[in-house]
Amino acid sequence: MTATLIEGKLVAEEIRAELKKRIAALEKEGIRPGLAVVLVGEDPASQVYVGMKEKSCAELGIFSDPHHLPAGTTQAELLTLVRRLNADSRINGILVQLPLPDQIDETAVIEAIDPDKDVDGFHPVTLGRLVIGVDTFRPCTPAGVQELLLRSGVNLEGKSVVIVGRSNIVGKPLANMLLQKAPGANATVTIAHSRTADLPAVVKGADVVVAAMGSPEFIRGEWLKPGAVVIDVGVNRVDDPRAKRGYRLVGDVHFESAVKVASRISPVPGGVGPMTIVMLMTNTVLSAERTLKKRTGGK
Numbered sequence: 200m201t202a203t204l205i206e207g208k209l210v211a212e213e214i215r216a217e218l219k220k221r222i223a224a225l226e227k228e229g230i231r232p233g234l235a236v237v238l239v240g241e242d243p244a245s246q247v248y249v250g251m252k253e254k255s256c257a258e259l260g261i262f263s264d265p266h267h268l269p270a271g272t273t274q275a276e277l278l279t280l281v282r283r284l285n286a287d288s289r290i291n292g293i294l295v296q297l298p299l300p301d302q303i304d305e306t307a308v309i310e311a312i313d314p315d316k317d318v319d320g321f322h323p324v325t326l327g328r329l330v331i332g333v334d335t336f337r338p339c340t341p342a343g344v345q346e347l348l349l350r351s352g353v354n355l356e357g358k359s360v361v362i363v364g365r366s367n368i369v370g371k372p373l374a375n376m377l378l379q380k381a382p383g384a385n386a387t388v389t390i391a392h393s394r395t396a397d398l399p400a401v402v403k404g405a406d407v408v409v410a411a412m413g414s415p416e417f418i419r420g421e422w423l424k425p426g427a428v429v430i431d432v433g434v435n436r437v438d439d440p441r442a443k444r445g446y447r448l449v450g451d452v453h454f455e456s457a458v459k460v461a462s463r464i465s466p467v468p469g470g471v472g473p474m475t476i477v478m479l480m481t482n483t484v485l486s487a488e489r490t491l492k493k494r495t496g497g498k
């Protein structure tokens with residue numbers, strides 16, 4: 200068996216086309232969605248991520264408001280900026296790129312963001328609403344995984360899903376999303392982590408495996424149930440002298456062995472990665488639509 204690829208690049212393209220129409224409809228009502236992107240310091244990976252987000256805004260016609268602050272920015276200065284953005288009516292979404300420098304308490308910053316502008320989906324209010332199944336912003340990477348599955352026609356209802364990784368940004372929110380009584384969910388969800396006993400056996404029981412560990416090529420094809428669907432969230436650099444940059448990107452799943460056992464698999468790169476950014480854009484547009492709804496009294 201050779202698995203069919205679940206190509207995030209193509210699905211993200213489809214969502215971008217839909218977003219363009221939604222943005223055009225908002226513009227007719229005099230609203231241009233706005234995203235504030237806050238970067239503190241010069242972490243190279245964060246600079247790349249922020250650059251990609253700003254580029255994506257430009258391509259879609261979303262107003263992008265960049266704030267690139269020096270590494271020595273204090274917590275008080277950052278909180279002042281967040282509060283100013285909370286009050287700025289041009290801004291529908293606020294994204295503070297993580298990680299933040301050591302002198303800044305990340306939780307305090309996330310909690311300062313107005314939940315109505317929490318397009319990254321990290322605020323405790325957002326996550327609380329997610330857990331109880333009330334309409335909210337879905338955190339971008341888990342939302343990307345859910346959309347990939349939904350739009351690839353993978354029906355999760357009654358299926359056994361194993362998520363490997365319990366981080367607050369991927370594993371935990373995704374588990375909560377997939378067990379909701381809702382379309383694209385209704386799964387029986389297991390979360391595995393570094394203390395899980397006999398991970399291969401846990402993975403073997405899964406109809407759908409989501410790997411979000413940060414361990415290069417850790418999950419082997421032999422662990423999978425034949426015909427399983429595999430979504431690989433991991434992005435890991437491994438040295439490769441033959442590659443132009445001296446490294447290549449691999450996921451948490453050993454692709455060569457998994458592709459022979461799975462029925463569908465998302466590649467790295469080109470799988471979940473492109474979905475994360477498009478879900479951030481989706482949340483920003485959604486936030487602008489909610490603003491319009493409030494303005495028109497819910498009509």
Ligand SMILES: NC(=O)c1ccc[n+]([C@@H]2O[C@H](COP(=O)([O-])OP(=O)(O)OC[C@H]3O[C@@H](n4cnc5c(N)ncnc54)[C@H](OP(=O)(O)O)[C@@H]3O)[C@@H](O)[C@H]2O)c1
Pocket residue numbers: 340363364365366367368369370391392393394395398411412413414417432433434435471472475
């Ligand atoms: N494509 C994207 O847009 C995107 C977005 C976010 C993250 N990522 C990638 O996704 C991966 C995970 O990110 P994250 O932020 O969720 O990572 P994280 O915070 O480091 O969490 C990793 C999780 O994996 C678990 N884990 C690690 N080694 C394990 C092992 N040998 N067996 C079982 N569980 C193990 C850890 O268990 P413990 O809790 O027990 O330590 C932890 O729960 C990374 O490669 C990251 O780069 C990609």
